[in-house]
Amino acid sequence: MSEKKKKISFLGRIIFFLNSVFAALLLLSYILPYAVPKSFPILSVLSLLVPVFIVINFCFMAFWILNVRKHFLLSLFVLILGYSHVTSLYKFSGNTTEPSQNAISVMSYNVRLFNIYDWIKEDHIDKKIVDLIRSESPDIIALQEFHRNQEAAFSFYPYKYVALKSKNEKTGQAIFSKFPILHKGSVEFPNTPNNAIYIDILRNNDTIRVYNLHLQSLRINPQKEEFSQKNSERLLKRMANTFKMQQSQVELFEINRTKCHYKKIILGDFNNTQFSNVYKTIKGNMKDAFVESGKGFGKTLDYPFFPMRIDFILADESFTVNTFHTFSEHYSDHFAIKSVISLD
Template sequence: MKNLSFINKIIYIINLIFAVLLLFSFILPYLPPRTFAILAVVNLGVTFLIGLNFLFVLYWLIRLKRQCLLSITILLIGYFLYGSLYRFTSVKAVSHPENIKVMNYNVRLFDLYDWIPEDNTQDKIVEFIKKESPDIICIEEFHPREQLDFSFYKYRYQKIAGKKVKHGQAIFSKFPIISSGSLGFENTSNNAIFADIVKGVDTFRVYNVHLESLHINTQVESLRKETSERLFKRIETSFIMQQTQSELFLKHKKNCKHKVIVCGDFNNTAFSYVYRKIKGDLNDTFDEAGNGFGRSYDFKFFPVRIDFILADKAFNVNGFKNYDEHYSDHYPIMATLSLE
């Protein structure tokens, strides 16, 4: 610090603050939101914090200053704890009769209120799904409409609620569904549903999990109009509900005798407590075979991954794909799996 100019001393202090925040975010996935809910807000900005610390590294390297070691050290800790934020390689899905293509897609009520500046968005969503032809698809924020044609799936399970606007979750499958059900999260429109699916001699369970939304409007103008106290209180409440919902899910999953695939919109990142608990010893298919940042939510400022497909270790992960189709505030994701 002694050899730094006044401006660089200020920059280093700012660097120190964001480095400590990033280090703190690496610890938070191990702290229950019910106890540390407001602190968990930091996890939502991990991607931003990583990017900012990387910029600080470049800044100090260009000036040949050893202050670069601060952010380098924190970034290396994160790398060894969680791996790279960006996946440089992907497994190319190979066509094979044993492959099972599993898609997850939050369709945002099929654009019921015309959020997307395109015509016939609901038809485009259905045509996209039909074209990609996943064997199994889990849909969040499903809104049943007469003109929706999912007849290309023989088997389905839907759990729909709501008085004014009917919505819920759905699982569509090309393979027989022999049993299904709903966990019924309390005091919310969010939920988790499941379907036991038979393929050949194998039976496995697919969960569709939609954890509590943070109820944040990502438009800058809307955020400016809201007081920080109200915003943080709402986020705190949502994090606590997410923990309760994840505990209910894990209790249900513990009694399952089949191999499982967990799909869903967790409304939280891979650096969160609920993600860590739900993932457990399952494989994150993006980590296994994905490429890039894995963005699954439409946020303008940095890539956000809050939609997941997790698979039992009995499944081989033969491919993973993020799509860019912008028909919702979420982007579809698909994993290619096979049973050993």
């Protein structure tokens, strides 16, 4: 064997070893939704990297195909095995259907206090957010990180539920509706401004509960975080603690949800991905509007390193998801999402 062939063979072994490592990590990620954060906090942190593992395995597969090597079968097998993971990350085309007369358009948006602290260096962000919602005119809009200074700006909605953490607080969650609100309430989470609020509406002869859920924030700022070994360890520990808090919050949410026998729609910022135990628990048998009718990566967080989908619209199985759209307007660190959902 020539020296050149030996070098190529040695390089090929190294590449295949790395391929095997990332294939194993992707396989491991398939069990992450079953890993309870309180028991396996580090595994929960690993769930954030699932999009990276999927993309890297696609790259390895393409590399081996271009080099006409059967090694591509490893990543291909792992990707096929996790088909549901792959399709929840990227949708090649959005399946749209005609809404029924009972259709409801819903929208969810973490508005980041309407840019009150000028995180985005652009004028009139608060007005642009309101104008976007007014132009889209969803029947129901759920807003996370709402600031009460903007309450009057949504006067074009006849019904509302604005829930602030306390009388002295100016921030909280809000739901604005075109339908009368029969009942409303809040699921309080301890030691945090996050919570879940809900309204019950009457749509024709059906009572529907709409949740606005905002789970504990990871508080990761890639522009400010220093990824040294010491700080990375501190960040990892902080994220693990956040996932534990999220699980406790989901448990409180589940207590409320199981007591409600109405049809349900869940809107909100889960601060976790579709590959997590938190998402698996909340979703249950519900339909994920992006998976049903979305297109592309469905990225909802302005995070530069890889696409993160942490904002969701979920609907009971008795609904049909007609359309789903992720907005590109950069008025927050989140992107708004909207869906049209019909009662079967």
